[in-house]
Amino acid sequence: MTDAAIDASATTLQRLGGVITTLRSQMTHGARRLEEAVGLPAAQVAALRAVDDGAGSVNGVAERLLTHASSASRTIDALVRAHLVDRTTDPDDRRSVVLEVTAAGHERLAELDRHRDRLLTRAMEGLSPEERLVFVDLLERFVDGLSET
Numbered sequence: 529m530t531d532a533a534i535d536a537s538a539t540t541l542q543r544l545g546g547v548i549t550t551l552r553s554q555m556t557h558g559a560r561r562l563e564e565a566v567g568l569p570a571a572q573v574a575a576l577r578a579v580d581d582g583a584g585s586v587n588g589v590a591e592r593l594l595t596h597a598s599s600a601s602r603t604i605d606a607l608v609r610a611h612l613v614d615r616t617t618d619p620d621d622r623r624s625v626v627l628e629v630t631a632a633g634h635e636r637l638a639e640l641d642r643h644r645d646r647l648l649t650r651a652m653e654g655l656s657p658e659e660r661l662v663f664v665d666l667l668e669r670f671v672d673g674l675s676e677t
Contacts, residue, residue, distance in 0.1 A: 558647060565643050566636060572610075573640060575603045579613055580629045580637055589627070612636055 559570045568576070571593075578592040590600035604627060607613040612633035618624040629637070652660050 562640065562643055566639055568610075568636065568640075571599075571603050572607055572612075575600065576607055576612055576629065576633055576637060577640075579604075579607075579627045580633070584626050584628070585624065586627070607633070 562573065563569055566573075574593055575589050578589045581592070583589045583592045586601045586604055587597055589604060590597045593600060604613060604615065608615050610632075611630055614628045614630050615625050616628070618626050652663070655663060
């Protein structure tokens with residue numbers, strides 16, 4: 529690699545690092561606004577989505593959220609108390625429980641989706657439909673690359 533290519537790569541990495549730092553701050557701020565709008569902490573939102581996406585057990589939620597089972601269990605407890613998730617005994621294995629999103633939980637997820645869609649639509653207003661598709665494709669590849677490291 530030439531010196532110019534190394535410099536260009538370093539500059540690109542510096543820009544990317546700065547963009548990621550700003551994105552992290554903006555996402556944190558957006559998560560706080562979402563918490564205020566729907567009355568759920570970010571951890572509960574993530575756990576509710578994980579259950580809706582098929583993580584039918586506390587361990588499944590913990591795996592999806594990359595957290596400890598004890599943390600996932602406390603978060604699920606809060607969702608059960610809020611009547612957003614049902615926890616029932618697994619009929620095939622009475623030592624296990626099955627988690628399912630309730631009707632109220634589905635309503636809350638729909639509310640979250642509407643809020644997220646408004647936020648993302650505003651964020652991408654300056655992009656053409658084609659640019660939006662390219663952006664999402666590249667972002668998916670980037671995230672996949674992060675998860676492989």
